[in-house]
Amino acid sequence: MALDKPYEDVPGTTIFDADMARKGFHLNQFCMSLMKAGNRDAFRADERAYLDQWPMTEAQKQAVLDRDYNRMMALGGNIYFLAKIFSSDGISFQAAAATMTGMSQAEYAQMMLDGGRSPQGNMYKEDK
Amino acid sequence: MAKITAGVCTSHVPAIGAAIDNGKTGDDYWRPMFAGYEYSKQWIAEQKPDVILLVYNDHASAFDSNLVPTFAIATGEEFKPADEGWGPRPVPNVKGHPTLASHIAQSVIQDEFDLTIVNNLDVDHGLTVPLSLLFGQPSEWPCRVIPIAVNVVLYPPPSGKRCYALGKALRRAVESFDDNLNVQVWGTGGMSHQLQGPRAGLINQEFDNDFLDRIVDDAEALAQVPHINYVREAGSEGIELVMWLIARGALNDKVTLKHRFYHVPASNTAVGHLVLENS
Ligand SMILES: [Fe+2]
Numbered sequence: 421m422a423l424d425k426p427y428e429d430v431p432g433t434t435i436f437d438a439d440m441a442r443k444g445f446h447l448n449q450f451c452m453s454l455m456k457a458g459n460r461d462a463f464r465a466d467e468r469a470y471l472d473q474w475p476m477t478e479a480q481k482q483a484v485l486d487r488d489y490n491r492m493m494a495l496g497g498n499i500y501f502l503a504k505i506f507s508s509d510g511i512s513f514q515a516a517a518a519t520m521t522g523m524s525q526a527e528y529a530q531m532m533l534d535g536g537r538s539p540q541g542n543m544y545k546e547d548k
Numbered sequence: 549m550a551k552i553t554a555g556v557c558t559s560h561v562p563a564i565g566a567a568i569d570n571g572k573t574g575d576d577y578w579r580p581m582f583a584g585y586e587y588s589k590q591w592i593a594e595q596k597p598d599v600i601l602l603v604y605n606d607h608a609s610a611f612d613s614n615l616v617p618t619f620a621i622a623t624g625e626e627f628k629p630a631d632e633g634w635g636p637r638p639v640p641n642v643k644g645h646p647t648l649a650s651h652i653a654q655s656v657i658q659d660e661f662d663l664t665i666v667n668n669l670d671v672d673h674g675l676t677v678p679l680s681l682l683f684g685q686p687s688e689w690p691c692r693v694i695p696i697a698v699n700v701v702l703y704p705p706p707s708g709k710r711c712y713a714l715g716k717a718l719r720r721a722v723e724s725f726d727d728n729l730n731v732q733v734w735g736t737g738g739m740s741h742q743l744q745g746p747r748a749g750l751i752n753q754e755f756d757n758d759f760l761d762r763i764v765d766d767a768e769a770l771a772q773v774p775h776i777n778y779v780r781e782a783g784s785e786g787i788e789l790v791m792w793l794i795a796r797g798a799l800n801d802k803v804t805l806k807h808r809f810y811h812v813p814a815s816n817t818a819v820g821h822l823v824l825e826n827s
Contacts, residue, residue: 426776427703427775427776427779427780430747430779430780430784431746431747432745432746432747432748433742433744433745433747433779433784434744434745434784435703435779435784436701436702436703437702437703437704438702438703441613441702444613445613448608448612448613449612449613449614451608452608452612452613454633455609455630455631455632455633456631457631457635460633489744490745490746493744493745498608498701498702499743499744499785500607500608500701501608501612501613503607503608503632503633504608504632504633505633506633507632507633507634508633508634510634512563512815513562513563513743513815513816514563514815514816517743517744517748517749517816518748520744520745520746520748521745521746521747521748521749522746528748528749531749532749532751532812532813532815532816533813535751535753535812535813536740536749536750536751536812536813536816536818537742537747537748537749537750537751538750538751539750539751539752539754539755539781542747542750543780543781544780
């Protein structure tokens with residue numbers, strides 16, 4: 421019997437469950453390697469060559485090269501692991517989050533100052 | 549006998565740590581948030597705890613996909629701040645309390661909570677930001693800290709109910725330790741926030757304020773709220789709030805609310821903060 425996933429009807433949200441963790445294992449472990457300054461330097465020097473050292477799928481590697489965080493999450497990445505990529509890029513959590521929403525960084529920052537994204541209409545997929 | 553005297557609950561947003569480390573606490577953006585911690589800084593200077601049981605979650609810093617303990621207690625002597633991708637925070641190393649931590653580990657396992665025991669542990673913003681918020685920027689942290697790490701990254705995290713019960717087991721463990729120690733328990737993380745996907749930036753002030761009300765006076769019922777409610781209503785990362793229930797479970801059924809603070813935003817997140825004393 422398949423496991424119950426009651427969170428699948430939450431819009432715009434990926435829950436990092438066992439299936440996603442299995443899919444994203446090597447992508448996430450690559451991210452962890454960026455916690456060492458020497459590895460960050462090697463990654464910056466030649467991103468493609470660095471990624472090729474990891475048994476990741478081509479789609480995962482391309483999503484990293486494109487800094488497409490929604491795509492990385494669809495391929496099993498988890499935001500706290502992916503944070504190592506944008507931290508290596510010197511980008512803040514807020515700027516990285518903005519890239520996932522289709523808003524500009526300025527629009528996103530203003531939304532947060534105005535109290536954040538409202539839960540109204542954002543709790544169920546059918547609300548959308 | 550060691551005694552739990554008080555609890556502190558607080559968000560642990562990494563940008564708060566960066567604001568402290570980079571001298572930005574007086575900026576217009578940050579000043580109102582840090583003002584909410586002024587009372588608590590004075591309060592803790594008077595309380596002088598000997599040990600803090602600091603409940604937090606590791607954000608893929610010490611634990612990666614290779615090893616995911618649901619609950620872990622750190623029994624080591626000393627813990628370094630983690631390099632989370634931009635270099636370690638310039639804060640002092642955290643000194644543990646190996647004898648109390650080992651006593652707690654043995655006690656709660658015999659009390660049917662099968663904790664993982666860890667010795668070498670680099671502690672990330674989840675643990676160091678709350679220390680900075682309460683203690684500022686000392687050259688040494690003024691007390692011992694026992695890190696208690698909770699998995700809230702890989703689904704499923706432990707339920708609120710299980711967290712609340714763990715708090716009760718921690719209390720029994722502390723109270724069976726012979727040395728006279730003033731022990732506090734802190735629960736960190738939250739409040740509503742979502743860091744990922746098209747719904748990033750979600751904040752739910754109504755949910756958060758209801759949580760702040762109920763964790764004081766109605767904690768046992770609050771602990772029954774299931775995971776899906778946190779995710780749906782408070783954002784995918786709002787689930788961190790279950791860690792507050794561990795701290796609350798370790799306190800008396802009746803507590804005195806000494807301080808309450810709520811502020812939006814700190815980066816992507818709603819900041820909540822409570823100071824509770826055992827009455
Ligand atoms: Fe967190």
